[in-house]
Amino acid sequence: MPQIDPHSTSNVVIDLGERSYAIAIGTGLIGQPATYADLPRASQALIVSNTAVAPLYAEQARAALSAHYPQVHMLALPDGEAYKTWETLQRIFDALLTHGCDRKTVLFALGGGVVGDMTGFAAASFMRGVPFVQIPTTLLAQVDSSVGGKTGINHPLGKNMVGAFYQPHRVVCDLDTLQTLPPRELSAGLAEIIKYGPIADTAFLDWIEANLPDLLARAPQALAHAVRRSCEIKAWVVAQDEREAGLRAILNFGHTFGHAIEAGMGYGAWLHGEAVGCGMVMAARLSAALGMVDAAFAERLVMLVAAAGLPVKGPVLDPGDNAGRYLALMRLDKKAQAGAITFVLIDGPGRAVMREAPEALVRSVIDSCCAG
Amino acid sequence: MPQIDPHSTSNVVIDLGERSYAIAIGTGLIGQPATYADLPRASQALIVSNTAVAPLYAEQARAALSAHYPQVHMLALPDGEAYKTWETLQRIFDALLTHGCDRKTVLFALGGGVVGDMTGFAAASFMRGVPFVQIPTTLLAQVDSSVGGKTGINHPLGKNMVGAFYQPHRVVCDLDTLQTLPPRELSAGLAEIIKYGPIADTAFLDWIEANLPDLLARAPQALAHAVRRSCEIKAWVVAQDEREAGLRAILNFGHTFGHAIEAGMGYGAWLHGEAVGCGMVMAARLSAALGMVDAAFAERLVMLVAAAGLPVKGPVLDPGDNAGRYLALMRLDKKAQAGAITFVLIDGPGRAVMREAPEALVRSVIDSCCAG
Numbered sequence: 001m002p003q004i005d006p007h008s009t010s011n012v013v014i015d016l017g018e019r020s021y022a023i024a025i026g027t028g029l030i031g032q033p034a035t036y037a038d039l040p041r042a043s044q045a046l047i048v049s050n051t052a053v054a055p056l057y058a059e060q061a062r063a064a065l066s067a068h069y070p071q072v073h074m075l076a077l078p079d080g081e082a083y084k085t086w087e088t089l090q091r092i093f094d095a096l097l098t099h100g101c102d103r104k105t106v107l108f109a110l111g112g113g114v115v116g117d118m119t120g121f122a123a124a125s126f127m128r129g130v131p132f133v134q135i136p137t138t139l140l141a142q143v144d145s146s147v148g149g150k151t152g153i154n155h156p157l158g159k160n161m162v163g164a165f166y167q168p169h170r171v172v173c174d175l176d177t178l179q180t181l182p183p184r185e186l187s188a189g190l191a192e193i194i195k196y197g198p199i200a201d202t203a204f205l206d207w208i209e210a211n212l213p214d215l216l217a218r219a220p221q222a223l224a225h226a227v228r229r230s231c232e233i234k235a236w237v238v239a240q241d242e243r244e245a246g247l248r249a250i251l252n253f254g255h256t257f258g259h260a261i262e263a264g265m266g267y268g269a270w271l272h273g274e275a276v277g278c279g280m281v282m283a284a285r286l287s288a289a290l291g292m293v294d295a296a297f298a299e300r301l302v303m304l305v306a307a308a309g310l311p312v313k314g315p316v317l318d319p320g321d322n323a324g325r326y327l328a329l330m331r332l333d334k335k336a337q338a339g340a341i342t343f344v345l346i347d348g349p350g351r352a353v354m355r356e357a358p359e360a361l362v363r364s365v366i367d368s369c370c371a372g
Numbered sequence: 373m374p375q376i377d378p379h380s381t382s383n384v385v386i387d388l389g390e391r392s393y394a395i396a397i398g399t400g401l402i403g404q405p406a407t408y409a410d411l412p413r414a415s416q417a418l419i420v421s422n423t424a425v426a427p428l429y430a431e432q433a434r435a436a437l438s439a440h441y442p443q444v445h446m447l448a449l450p451d452g453e454a455y456k457t458w459e460t461l462q463r464i465f466d467a468l469l470t471h472g473c474d475r476k477t478v479l480f481a482l483g484g485g486v487v488g489d490m491t492g493f494a495a496a497s498f499m500r501g502v503p504f505v506q507i508p509t510t511l512l513a514q515v516d517s518s519v520g521g522k523t524g525i526n527h528p529l530g531k532n533m534v535g536a537f538y539q540p541h542r543v544v545c546d547l548d549t550l551q552t553l554p555p556r557e558l559s560a561g562l563a564e565i566i567k568y569g570p571i572a573d574t575a576f577l578d579w580i581e582a583n584l585p586d587l588l589a590r591a592p593q594a595l596a597h598a599v600r601r602s603c604e605i606k607a608w609v610v611a612q613d614e615r616e617a618g619l620r621a622i623l624n625f626g627h628t629f630g631h632a633i634e635a636g637m638g639y640g641a642w643l644h645g646e647a648v649g650c651g652m653v654m655a656a657r658l659s660a661a662l663g664m665v666d667a668a669f670a671e672r673l674v675m676l677v678a679a680a681g682l683p684v685k686g687p688v689l690d691p692g693d694n695a696g697r698y699l700a701l702m703r704l705d706k707k708a709q710a711g712a713i714t715f716v717l718i719d720g721p722g723r724a725v726m727r728e729a730p731e732a733l734v735r736s737v738i739d740s741c742c743a744g
Contacts, residue, residue, distance in 0.1 A: 090458065100704070128615075155465055155469060157466075161469060337415075338415040
């Protein structure tokens, strides 16, 4: 196992020219004024959090930010994917305008993926764009959603259908926050960490398998390595394809099936990471059914997903025509074009490709993966 | 007067590197398939219009676009600034998702500034960005709002507070549409044309004064020149400062006072161009009061605004403290920072600058400009 001191801060840089920024990974970061030392200055800052995270970390964030911003406002949104809506987003705009915030005001997203996606979209849109900083407090947000500039909200007809590509000025991954995470959310984050193995790095996959007990026990050294390596892979992909014209889509491994599960169950019933975990099972088995990867590799991934505490059986969304319901929902996925579903599939361990698949084969994989 | 054949199409190019695009100016453009020949291809297109414009031009636009897109959908929004809201924007997303539109779908904004701003923001945000084309059908939209990539919606606490900088792929200015424009909207468009004179081009100001009767009579040759010269000046400014970090703000001459009028009266009571016309009167007189330009130049501008059929007296927004109400509303303007109002002022004919002004002087200008 690589030796990383979790008490020293390490930086991963996302190289996007003038939009480049650093992901700081370490402990005790949220409450240190130094964490925010070289960000854009303004007379006001707004911390956007949720009702679950704010009581734990908002006060230390506010104290540290007060060293740099004369006025630091706080807004706690309701917690959960079900609130990733325009109505909730509107509360951020209301707060900004009520406080008389201006074009220089800096937004800080303190929470998980929902808070980060909504705060990022609010920053992209308020007065046509103000700076923002991600302070992800869930494992999933630290290794995936806070990095790369995807922001947005859900629409009743589809997930993340409204949003922007808008890069933060900084991502602050404070590993301390992972110690207070509910076990279900820890597992959800592991889904996105596991994802990086089959699509890009089989050595990392080996490492995750070997160190899963430490990760589940929240050993700081193991978490530090998992977050850092995940961010490195994501940074490498995003730097090559910021707006998902091609390569970046491989990061959606497991997400096409996963989005169908989330939409079909109603947003929030399954955690995003749970749906992705189960979606990876389906995508891996579809890859094997297409002869692109050994069935043994797919089943190895299924074992790891299960061991991480994630569901490996999909929900039945429609007892009459379950596979048909999955297919209909997947046709609404943003990657679909003219009704054709493009899957992220494993083309040999460590390599992902985008391609369509015969409907009959997709149906049989869904049938075999769903709880009867 | 420059000799322009209004029946031949001329192009003004906005030079923004890979986001460059052309503004086509001419007659009979909407119904010609050739107008849309080299735009991005897709299986679907959506024309967004409003209930006033759609009956006049939507069918010819649809017929012409059908030569290039297998499916062309139509959406007519309610007409007016009062509908430039999230609720109306949501109808565009609903239409896109109900029709199964995808990331390649091209949006066409057929209407005035409200339709253009909302359709542009919908294009910026749908699936984090799809291509769009502006087909402005009002004079104001042809010379100002459809050019330069400012998109957005209003918030109850301020105009255009939520939006994006997002460039269209093409702007199509069909001069025929100006023949059916209500007189009040023709005058509103003249306000933005007049604006380009004092801030950038005194020769153009002379030309407008000399040709105002032809413009009011909708002579195609005069309209063609006014639209073309306005777009050239706007293109020159936007190419230097796409995201309004500096220079571009001069295009907001008259808009700080104008936005206060619009917000104070309730959006839609005054047309945007009417508020800008009256706002230019206030800004010109404030410039003169600061000794930056002769009072005679300010009064020349007031005469021209009046001759164009625009109001030169501001409304009383609060009989108790009218100037105080204007000031409070202007502090919410996007250009304000930390509560300080920055005005676009005339620093000698043909040259605009951004600066603050003593409150007492601003108050006295407001008092002298408002109907008692």
